[in-house]
Amino acid sequence: MIKKEVLNIKDKLEVSYYCINDNCVEANDYISYVEFINNDGNKTKYITYTCTYEKINSKHCVDFLGTHNTTKYCTICKNNNECLSKKCVYNHCMFNDDNPITHCEDIYLGHRRAYMHCGKAYGEKCNNDNECSSKVCYENSCQINHKGPSDSEVRVLLYRFSLVSVVINE
16 A cells, blocks of 8 residues: 555544555564565565664663464664664664654544644654644653543444444344
């Protein structure tokens, strides 16, 4: 999907993308990698979990090991090409000013309405909200945006989904 298409997504909640240049892939919040398909049709897996040098140096950058759909993944890098940021320092992907990560996510407006915004990834240094994909810059670091549907809105969505399920099943 190209970045322009991502930015045209409206009213889709709990979705995010990572982009390299103009090409974007949907992210899964439960795993720490994304796969891009190059022009030859080959898949390249990149680690998305990225830290600042300060976090790496102070040993506050966490190592994750896991499995997703029978594919094993790990946030420990051995070389720059394994990182979406293209920078591996002490076996951790580090934010890279020469190759900034572009992250896009839904910005919740209320009443089940949202729009996509692209910017810096969580944890990356920032000066203002607009720089961050989440539109939340706190203490010069992009943070997760915790704004989302209220519990009552979620219940309405679940109720509507259950009605659709009943109609389809009958």
